[in-house]
Amino acid sequence: MAKNILITGAKGQLGSELSELFSQYPEFNFIPTDIAELDLTNKEAVASFVSEQKIDYIVNCAAYTAVDKAEDDIDLCYKINRDAVRNLAEAAAGKAKIIHVSTDYVFDGTAVNPYQETDATNPQSVYGKSKLAGEEALWTVCPESLIIRTAWLYSIYGNNFVKTMIRLGKERPDLNVVADQKGTPTYAADLAQAILSVIVHAEKTNAFPAGIYHYSNEGITSWFEFTELIHQLAGITTCNVHPIPTSQYPTKATRPMYSVLDKTKIKQTVGIIVPQWEESLKRCIERM
Numbered sequence: 639m640a641k642n643i644l645i646t647g648a649k650g651q652l653g654s655e656l657s658e659l660f661s662q663y664p665e666f667n668f669i670p671t672d673i674a675e676l677d678l679t680n681k682e683a684v685a686s687f688v689s690e691q692k693i694d695y696i697v698n699c700a701a702y703t704a705v706d707k708a709e710d711d712i713d714l715c716y717k718i719n720r721d722a723v724r725n726l727a728e729a730a731a732g733k734a735k736i737i738h739v740s741t742d743y744v745f746d747g748t749a750v751n752p753y754q755e756t757d758a759t760n761p762q763s764v765y766g767k768s769k770l771a772g773e774e775a776l777w778t779v780c781p782e783s784l785i786i787r788t789a790w791l792y793s794i795y796g797n798n799f800v801k802t803m804i805r806l807g808k809e810r811p812d813l814n815v816v817a818d819q820k821g822t823p824t825y826a827a828d829l830a831q832a833i834l835s836v837i838v839h840a841e842k843t844n845a846f847p848a849g850i851y852h853y854s855n856e857g858i859t860s861w862f863e864f865t866e867l868i869h870q871l872a873g874i875t876t877c878n879v880h881p882i883p884t885s886q887y888p889t890k891a892t893r894p895m896y897s898v899l900d901k902t903k904i905k906q907t908v909g910i911i912v913p914q915w916e917e918s919l920k921r922c923i924e925r926m
């Protein structure tokens with residue numbers, strides 16, 4: 639019988655990209671939900687949904703993702719990023735396998751080499767702390783879960799850095815962009831494909847590869863270099879992009895200065911090829 643895969647946060651960036659892939663996986667029965675269909679903060683609703691729909695896998699794309707707003711909106715941030723994850727875990731225990739999405743913000747960004755899954759966490763923002771608390775809640779209730787930490791996510795859907803830079807590039811003759819924060823962008827369509835590859839792998843091998851995994855695109859860049867390529871690929875020639883240090887762009891939440899993620903574990907375990915960030919950006923902008 640086709641396995642039932644619950645997608646939460648299906649109207650977000652990642653959830654929308656996952657939804658685009660459903661037709662490529664006719665062997666699965668996808669059940670996409672967002673807050674209107676299933677509010678994850680409602681413990682009873684989550685429990686009955688998972689049980690009544692006979693869910694086999696849960697891909698949790700739902701989150702509170704407004705990083706700066708979270709600094710003032712602490713209760714709601716924890717309600718969604720920690721308590722809702724616990725609700726899912728309690729509903730899934732003994733029934734469904736969970737693939738949960740987490741973030742590079744669980745790290746403090748002081749590393750000089752790509753972060754491995756075993757590296758010490760030390761979140762510097764409310765958002766990062768709430769996401770780490772979500773990871774811990776999941777392990778406590780469902781230790782057989784899989785967490786994928788990702789970074790710098792963008793897509794044709796929702797609000798993200800790529801869309802903002804295209805808009806500002808069209809509006810302004812000059813743009814200052816932070817050049818001393820290093821990381822790797824992640825095209826949500828690639829991450830969506832990687833998540834489904836995990837499920838296919840689990841079904842083929844009859845073994846769910848529980849644990850923490852890191853996933854972003856390949857390579858390393860800064861927000862400044864990222865913007866330069868966004869403008870080039872979008873054909874924006876009327877905006878001068880200037881590199882600035884983080885100190886000249888204060889934000890409410892502290893971001894990691896370095897958040898490159900080591901992808902070795904997911905590549906070796908699931909056997910996926912991770913595209914280079916420049917190539918993925920090109921594919922995304924072509925779809926816009």
Ligand SMILES: NC(=O)c1ccc[n+]([C@@H]2O[C@H](COP(=O)([O-])OP(=O)(O)OC[C@H]3O[C@@H](n4cnc5c(N)ncnc54)[C@H](OP(=O)(O)O)[C@@H]3O)[C@@H](O)[C@H]2O)c1
Nearest residue numbers: 647649650651652673677678700701703739741788789791
């Ligand atoms: N965006 C990034 O740069 C980034 C970086 C690293 C990791 N991540 C992680 O990647 C995952 C996907 O991020 P994303 O950018 O796709 O997020 P997103 O676009 O903000 O989507 C999250 C979705 O979850 C929904 N949601 C919020 N509260 C909910 C609730 N109580 N019940 C059910 N659904 C709820 C949201 O609905 P509303 O819009 O109505 O609130 C939204 O549709 C998240 O776990 C995030 O923490 C993101």
